[in-house]
Amino acid sequence: MALTVEDFAEFITGDPEDDETVPLGDALSELAVDVEADAVEDARDVRKQL
Numbered sequence: 001m002a003l004t005v006e007d008f009a010e011f012i013t014g015d016p017e018d019d020e021t022v023p024l025g026d027a028l029s030e031l032a033v034d035v036e037a038d039a040v041e042d043a044r045d046v047r048k049q050l
Helices: 005-012 024-031 040-048
Strands: none
Touching: none
């Protein structure tokens, strides 16, 4: 089985709802979630549960 460009045509076309004036990095940063975690504390919590 081989994939051709036609197989991906629906995924390549632009989305009319996209604002293409916003740079990709800025658009992705709007979706990002800032998560602060203490990995050492998290590992200790997991060990306590085991």
